[in-house]
Amino acid sequence: MAYNTNTYFLYFLPVVFLGYQLVGKKFRWMVLLAASAVFFWLISGRLIAWAALTTVLTWGGGLLIEKLKKSADPKAAGKTAETSGATLSREERKAAKQKQKKKMKRVLTIFLVATGGILFGLKYMQFTLETIHSVMELFGADAAGMQAGTAGAAGVAGTAGATGIAGMLMVPIGISFYTLQAIGYLLDVYWGRFEAERNIGHVALFMIFFPTLMEGPIMRWTDVKDMLFRGDAITFESFEKGSFRILLGLFKRMIIADRLNMAVKMMYRQNAVFTGIMVVVIMITTTIQLYMEFSGTIDICIGTARILNVQLKENFRQPFYAQSAAEFWRRWHISLGTWFKNYIFYPVSTSSLMKKWNKFGRKHCGKYITTVVTSAIALFPVWMLNGLWHGPKWPYIMYGVYYFVILLAEIMLQPLGEAVWSRMHLDAQSGVVRTVRTLRTWIIIFVGEMLFRANSMEQFFTMMKRMVTGPWDGGIIYGNLPNLGMEAADAVVAALGCLIIFWLDKRAEEDPMLYENINEHHFVGRGALYYAMIFAIVIFGSYGVGYQPADLIYAGF
Structure with missing residues (x-):
């Protein structure tokens, strides 16, 4: 069950x-x-x-x-x-x-x-x-x-x-x-x-x-x-708020994650036939499918507990709005990141040995070197354990190493980045800079999630090589849909579902209490929303004879 x-x-x-x-x-x-x-x-x-x-x-x-x-x-x-x-x-x-x-x-x-x-x-x-x-x-x-x-x-x-x-x-x-x-x-x-x-x-x-x-x-x-x-x-209010989160989770899972599930599985089973732009498609599809499956399941969990008047902490906070890998992990699987921060990172950072190093380093090595070394020592056990926590598998371990290197690089290159934006006379909070940072973070996320989902390190490196050496003709994507067990209609439904969820993410970014305050809207509008969600799940959801739902990926951890 x-x-x-x-x-x-x-x-x-x-x-x-x-x-x-x-x-x-x-x-x-x-x-x-x-x-x-x-x-x-x-x-x-x-x-x-x-x-x-x-x-x-x-x-x-x-x-x-x-x-x-x-x-x-x-x-x-x-x-x-x-x-x-x-x-x-x-x-x-x-x-x-x-x-x-x-x-x-x-x-x-x-x-x-x-x-x-x-x-x-x-x-x-x-x-x-x-x-x-x-x-x-x-x-x-x-x-x-x-x-x-x-x-x-x-x-x-x-x-x-x-x-x-x-x-x-x-x-x-x-x-x-x-x-x-x-x-x-x-x-x-x-x-x-x-x-x-x-x-x-x-x-x-x-x-x-x-x-x-x-x-x-x-x-x-x-x-x-x-x-x-x-x-x-259980009250009407708790039941309504919890049920809305459950419907949101079912929407993410049944309309998007479960529809993309077969395609993602085929991508990794038959990865030898995909090159160039199709590997990029694999990266993006893998990330979206995992996000919709994991966050959708979390919505169901939070909704179930909310009906029982237990308000669980959010585990996702619009992760694709992150402008750095560090910010991404403050928005993705928040409870895991918070646990490692509270029980590994802080104890290591504030240990007597680290205090002695900070005192020595600031005196003899300078603030920059001291900060980098301190960060490296504190981050390494966090990300090694993060990778191992996901399972006894080398891609998981290297997934942790990958983010350790990325986060340390962000710390090391931060002064250089600020100098570049200053030389170009661009405000660090301007729309252009924020867009560049977001796109850069997306690339980091997509590569990381392909590593996370890979069956072996050999498969991951082979796919990365084929991405660089293969053709980049956009028409290849449409031609490969049958190889992924998808029809064009499936791709369209999944894409429209993603647009709706990302629009809701945008609203939630602007109003963090969007879901919790759903009952404050007029009952007619709320009722129409609930019926629309149920209708969409029934009509466009993936289920029925021969249907294989996506595994609860994190349940395997």
Whole structure:
């Protein structure tokens, strides 16, 4: 069962909504927990045990860290001393506090390793062993034993490198999402941002809340804890706002993403026949299809949660309006970028070692060199982990490396760019400069998404080579439509759908509350809009006998 299936809309959601409304307010979170557990079970079966284990580690780890944190408080240490009849000096209290802090850090490390170790063992073990095996072969080592170990790991890790839900048979659905939530929760408790939750059921719902389980957004405890457990009843307003987002998501998926799905698959299966301008078409089509599939699914998730009065953070904010790769990642998969910023980038940037380097660098190397080196050190783990998070596959890893290089280059070349615009007497915020920056960013995005979707690095480099060496005759595009499993009418419908969505993106760029305030418009206009969306989905949506919907790509992560 996935968010784009009849089972989800016709059976699962009605039962959940009805059960949620019928029970008392203080029990509604239990309905959501039960629904989330059933949702998880229907997809991953007994593998829900791994999610349960991660939940127990997160809950127990949070409580233990908080207990140690309180005992490290000087006041608590003083009270303990008074109880025992001893009087601690200032130095003794300080030493006791440092001892408790070290103990707390060790406990945090143990729980982080245990939580992350589950993800590594299930998803990355086979890939790691295969990589070690390849390296040993490269240096001529006897890898027979390693080869046997790799084969054994395959039985544990399943087919984690495969795409789609069906390929992840031995990996619980959403493990990459809820593991990040667990790690973030433990770190926030350690940093004292909130007190650990004592109700394990609350932690469990936070971990596997069904609207966010398969594709996010990645939640933060402080953002959702009140809404998840408050038990507000479904109202006409919440139902209308949530339903509109669901319709918007279905429009993106069924009219655009699912229609382009077959074409994108054919492009990568038969990439040898495409050269020149057709490779550019592959880049653009891949990016649009992924955007419509991912953002459309997120719209369905946000809409489902909104009906239940849980307002999730937006995961996309008009990404194609970005004027740099850095801005693109502040608009694309926002929750993932925010997680890496909060839990990897900032801790590395503000570490004692980096502070020492900044002090030394500014004194001996100058501000520019110091900034570049600091950025490189902080960005490298972010983008290596970003690539790995998507899966045990070299194109994903190189996707992270690609954006690390691009973002570092943007930092290094920023002074040069400003000097060029100044020499040309152009305002950096002028329409011309903004257009050039946007077009440049599009090129970066298109190349990056083709790398992301490529089956191998060899395929990616081959396609890039063919793009440069092949013909650039525009007529080739129309002639290749049959090879992509598309008719001209399909291309026209997809193009018109894109124009509508990009027009809405423009409106949302001007009014960030556009979707949330949909109910403030006149009911006649709203009704006409809803009927038009339903009509478009029914008439132009891709479904029926023999229809294969696009995989929930991020559900495979």
